[in-house]
Amino acid sequence: xxxxxxxxxxxxxxxxxxxxxxxxxxxxxxxxxxxxxxxxxxxxxxxxxxxxxxxxxxxxxxxxxxxxxxxxxxxxxxxxxxxxxxxxxxxxxxxxxxxxxxxxxxxxxxxxxxxxxxxxxxxxxxxxxxxxxxxxxxxxxxxxxxxxxxxxxxxxxxxxxxxxxxxxxxxxxxxxxxxxxxxxxxxxxxxxxxxxxxxx
Amino acid sequence: xxxxxxxxxxxxxxxxxxxxxxxxxxxxxxxxxxxxxxxxxxxxxxxxxxxxxxxxxxxxxxxxxxxxxxxxxxxxxxxxxxxxxxxxxxxxxxxxxxxxxxxxxxxxxxxxxxxxxxxxxxxxxxxxxxxxxxxxxxxxxxxxxxxxxxxxxxxxxxxxxxxxxxxxxxxxxxxxxxxxxxxxxxxxxxxxxxxxxxxx
Numbered sequence: 420x421x422x423x424x425x426x427x428x429x430x431x432x433x434x435x436x437x438x439x440x441x442x443x444x445x446x447x448x449x450x451x452x453x454x455x456x457x458x459x460x461x462x463x464x465x466x467x468x469x470x471x472x473x474x475x476x477x478x479x480x481x482x483x484x485x486x487x488x489x490x491x492x493x494x495x496x497x498x499x500x501x502x503x504x505x506x507x508x509x510x511x512x513x514x515x516x517x518x519x520x521x522x523x524x525x526x527x528x529x530x531x532x533x534x535x536x537x538x539x540x541x542x543x544x545x546x547x548x549x550x551x552x553x554x555x556x557x558x559x560x561x562x563x564x565x566x567x568x569x570x571x572x573x574x575x576x577x578x579x580x581x582x583x584x585x586x587x588x589x590x591x592x593x594x595x596x597x598x599x600x601x602x603x604x605x606x607x608x609x610x611x612x613x614x615x616x617x618x619x
Numbered sequence: 620x621x622x623x624x625x626x627x628x629x630x631x632x633x634x635x636x637x638x639x640x641x642x643x644x645x646x647x648x649x650x651x652x653x654x655x656x657x658x659x660x661x662x663x664x665x666x667x668x669x670x671x672x673x674x675x676x677x678x679x680x681x682x683x684x685x686x687x688x689x690x691x692x693x694x695x696x697x698x699x700x701x702x703x704x705x706x707x708x709x710x711x712x713x714x715x716x717x718x719x720x721x722x723x724x725x726x727x728x729x730x731x732x733x734x735x736x737x738x739x740x741x742x743x744x745x746x747x748x749x750x751x752x753x754x755x756x757x758x759x760x761x762x763x764x765x766x767x768x769x770x771x772x773x774x775x776x777x778x779x780x781x782x783x784x785x786x787x788x789x790x791x792x793x794x795x796x797x798x799x800x801x802x803x804x805x806x807x808x809x810x811x812x813x814x815x816x817x818x819x
Contacts, residue, residue, distance in 0.1 A: 492762070
């Protein structure tokens with residue numbers, strides 16, 4: 420049994436991850452406003468404080484971070500920064516801190532998304548950020564010390580979110596959260612490094 | 620003959636692009652401290668001022684932007700932000716402004732880099748940023764109006780810079796800047812959108 424932190428544990432995908440990893444591991448739930456511990460991933464000091472409180476762990480999973488959805492024609496630099504600061508830099512902040520707090524052989528798993536390769540209208544910020552997150556894990560993987568590994572999971576729209584985001588994704592096949600959660604298990608419990616597991 | 624604005628026109632790649640495109644187009648150059656106009660791409664107000672000064676242009680090429688290179692283990696939030704603010708957000712700023720400023724049927728060409736798909740030690744920031752840029756073009760291409768196109772050139776190590784960057788790129792085959800410049804011509808003079816042209 421390993422000790423795994425799940426950041427974004429109360430989200431739609433996060434709950435599925437907690438359920439899947441909870442079958443075999445001790446899971447510590449973290450969220451902006453919920454869970455056993457709170458963190459703002461956009462703020463490196465908040466991320467640092469989280470790891471100081473939790474101490475050494477074997478796995479860190481992030482299923483959190485915002486991106487901006489809106490028309491390219493009207494997009495401002497400030498709106499574009501939302502995704503860079505939150506879903507991209509927030510997850511990078513977690514990885515930069517986690518590399519020091521993980522036990523030898525531990526893992527970091529980040530979340531990107533299918534928009535990286537399947538662009539949609541209003542999705543340019545998410546497409547950029549998701550592609551960058553997948554890039555980050557490839558870049559960081561070659562430098563991970565002490566047998567640490569880093570991967571990303573790239574889910575498509577999940578069945579459970581169709582009501583909220585369905586109109587952006589017409590024509591795309593959705594997947595159950597349960598299936599997306601398996602990809603996180605593959606990253607945490609597998610042996611690969613620098614991979615992106617596509618759930619689409 | 621069309622009008623092409625080359626940002627970063629005095630760099631190693633930029634000067635080769637100016638030479639290649641200058642064969643059949645009117646080329647205007649811009650740079651941080653050289654060229655026909657001054658611009659700091661990190662500041663969208665500076666980018667807006669550039670397009671106001673340059674007058675109507677058909678195509679814009681960006682071969683500019685700073686990155687942080689250094690070991691992941693010691694990388695700070697601030698160091699990681701260097702690439703996000705400059706090479707990534709800087710090029711996005713140009714595209715956000717250019718989509719309104721360019722003539723119908725024009726194009727936007729951005730620059731990523733070979734490490735996006737071939738990670739190197741010390742390059743977590745550059746790999747992230749370069750993948751973000753390629754993602755941005757994929758995402759933006761489905762929303763650009765008025766027949767505008769957007770593409771990315773992904774150059775390898777240049778023969779002209781091989782000595783300077785040798786220690787990072789051991790084993791990589793350098794390519795001449797003139798070959799890389801042809802990929803920019805393919806973006807400007809071609810018909811595709813959302814693509815990344817690899818010059819390696």
